[in-house]
Amino acid sequence: MCGASCRATFAELNTDEFKNRRAEHLDEKQPNCRCQQRSVSEFSTGPVENHEKLIRLLIAPQHHGKNGQPKASALTDAERNGLSVFRDAQVTDELILCVASGLVTRARERQSDPDKKAEVGVFGVLRMNCSTIREFIRNSELRSCYCVYDTAQTDIPSHAETFQCVAFVEEKVREDRRRQLFAIVRSTFVSVADFRNGLLRDLAPKG
């Protein structure tokens, strides 16, 4: 397996052909996370190391419970397009604020009920260990279920993504993996007030 092939696969993922099924195509072309130890982006400083912390912004009210804590459904992007995360050691406050502002603005625009717009906002983050994600193996399976890649972008060099290995995997298994992984990573939740000294406090839900 050479780096060029991995990069070619990731270049394909960003075409319209694979929109909304990036996770599936990736796992078909590069099964068993086999590109994981290589850099897949020319804008990256290198592959994501196991010891790194990864930050997932939590915005959608549909992804937190009445207790204010996130729900397993917050991880569903990993089964479809890839779950975007920041590499904690590399990302600046300014970049987090800029990206989070864009996401919140868009999410509020996509809510047609004006009363509900105020419920949209950053309610916290998951600050997960990369190794926890990579080493997660669901009961009764033999291989890792999630991969992490350094999908840096020109304007977001600290961008990375995690994907569930979904090719030829039944929906019930995907569901079970998500539930079990979330049971492990839920303790990494940091509320918006506590994250980087309240950096994103102004983007918190107002409802």
Add this chain to the structure above:
Amino acid sequence: MNFEEWRTAVEHQPDYFGPIGEAVVRSMPLKQAHVGHETSIIRRSHLRSDGWEFLGYGGSSSSISDDVDIFVGLERTEDRLISEIEDFRDLCEGWDGEDAAKPNAKAIEQATRFVRAAGELANRLEPGLHVDGSVILEIGNGIEASIRFIGDDRIIYSAEGIMPGVSKFDGRSVPEVIKLVLGT
């Protein structure tokens, strides 16, 4: 009070449309409220090609305080949950700020029917969304259990201590395996 009197007392606006075209009305007859009881009347009709066919009335009652204001309609445990699921219809593509699909209308309808059918069994469920637009009902923030509606008459389930699986859902009754998932 006989059923004819009740008929004149209740609101005839259906509270919801049940499976196969049933219109279900649950209302409290106003005359009964003053004597310390609230009564739920269920008027069942079936939608035929030539209009609504009246099937009959059913009812149940429970004690309430005489001090309680008169009201029409009973709040059921599952009403709030259904309302939250129905709110998903207001979301457009990109509701998560990224590329999430617009919530699937069929999945919303099936989740709603499920909650109606589950009644009290649904009281621990919280509604959520998969970014593909399917509806997820979760227990314990999705750690204890989740059931997912993708809009094709199936329920995908995962729960602690139970093998994950897929169950058919007829829109009316809660499958036995899902009762286990719900912890009953």
